[in-house]
Amino acid sequence: MADLFTHILVGYVVVTALSWRWAWISPQLVTVAMVGSTLPDLNRIDLVLPDSTVEELLSLSFSWTPLHRAGGTLVMIAVGSLLVPKRLRRGVFALLLLGVGSHYALDFLLYKPAGVTADLLWPFTGRQFVIDGFYLSSDRWPAAVATVLALGAWAVDRVVTSPKHAVKNGDG
Amino acid sequence: MVRSVIRPSAVLGLLFVLSTLFVFYGVGVGQPNGPPFDTDDIADDSAALIGEQVETSGTVVETNPVVIEAEIDDGRTIKLTIENVPTVEPGETLLVTGELVDERIIGANTERTVVRKPWEVTYMYTISIIGAILVAARIANQWRFRPQEFVFEPRERTLFDRYVRGRSGRHDPGDEYDG
Structure with missing residues (x-):
């Protein structure tokens, strides 16, 4: 994982830019994509409830890791889209997927000493990809870059969504 | 009546699938067998x-x-x-x-x-918590939970508009989206 702050801001930048093209992506739905960008990191529940504790309780082999793998995240997206009114479901599903996609895109670029990624696409494939990533989740610069991009997206969004701009473009 | 059962059943079914994945991964199903070994x-x-x-x-x-x-x-x-x-x-x-x-x-x-360095680990968790608070604040501001139907839906007026600006929020296409 990159740090969660970077994931969220990158999700915000991507979906905000898309909202300029597709007007149905409202500010509420921008938030949905930001939620999507956090979903894989729900595996950090292991800091509160370690795998070993659950294994002792259930007497079963257990790991929270699938929350940070493609299969578990897809299930979470499906659950999330069932927790909104029917009219919003498809949009919420698409935007959660977008947020999750931006999360994995960043995580594929994480630096790993051995130069191979985790099995992020499990259970569809256990394959690890040879990618020599270029940042660590403890680096400071990704959050700084993401903050600058997010401020830029926010500023452009203020102009694009202003009533004045809408009138000028015949939308008002 | 049937419709009111379908959605909770689907959620429970998905949570069962998720639980199965937790166990499968715990057992080691389909995982890479190195190198690099962990x-x-x-x-x-x-x-x-x-x-x-x-x-x-x-x-x-x-x-x-x-x-x-x-x-x-x-x-x-x-x-x-x-x-x-x-x-x-x-x-x-x-x-x-x-x-x-x-x-x-x-x-x-x-x-x-x-x-x-130890402080870098502290930084990583602190900035992540700030991110989580940011998203939680946006959810609370823009969405509300309806316990009777167990759904989240967009607010017609955000909390910010209601309590800080004290006027109507801007027109929100999300309220009308019929996707």
């Missing part, structure tokens, strides 16, 4: 991995020689001696790859070793 592999059967490439991380507990304490999935830790690493201090975190030269000794690839 800390759990070393803890399970390090004798069989001597000469293989491994990747691990842990907290420095001794410096001469350098020994790290690496956590494994069941919550226990193992101590590993790391050769060929830069100067480190106790409490720092090492991320290393290299050859397992003996059952608990790794000949690290120095160029690819990462040393993390």
Whole structure:
């Protein structure tokens, strides 16, 4: 994982830019994509409830890791889209997927000493990809870059969504 | 009546699938079998991995020689001696790859070793918590939960508009989206 702050801001930048093209992506739905960008990191529940504790309780082999793998995240997206009114479901599903996609895109670029990624696409494939990533989740610069991009997206969004701009473009 | 049962059933079904994934991953179904082998592999059967490439991380507990304490999935830790690493201090975190030269000794690839200061780990978690608060605030501001129907739906007026601006929020296409 990159740090969660970077994931969220990158999700915000991507979906905000898309909202300029597709007007149905409202500010509420921008938030949905930001939620999507956090979903894989729900595996950090292991800091509160370690795998070993659950294994002792259930007497079963257990790991929270699938929350940070493609299969578990897809299930979470499906659950999330069932927790909104029917009219919003498809949009919420698409935007959660977008947020999750931006999360994995960043995580594929994480630096790993051995130069191979985790099995992020499990259970569809256990394959690890040879990618020599270029940042660590403890680096400071990704959050700084993401903050600058997010401020830029926010500023452009203020102009694009202003009533004045809408009138000028015949939308008002 | 039937419709009111379908959605909760689907959610429960999906949560069952998710639970199955937790167990399958815990058992090791479909996971890569290295190299690079990880800390759990070393803890399970390090004798069989001597000469293989491994990747691990842990907290420095001794410096001469350098020994790290690496956590494994069941919550226990193992101590590993790391050769060929830069100067480190106790409490720092090492991320290393290299050859397992003996059952608990790794000949690290120095160029690819990462040393993390304790404050960098604190930074990583602090900035992540700030991010989580940011998203939680946006959800609370823009969405509301209807317990009777167990759904989240967009607010017609955000909390910010209602309590800070004190006027109607801007027109919100999300309220009318019929996707």
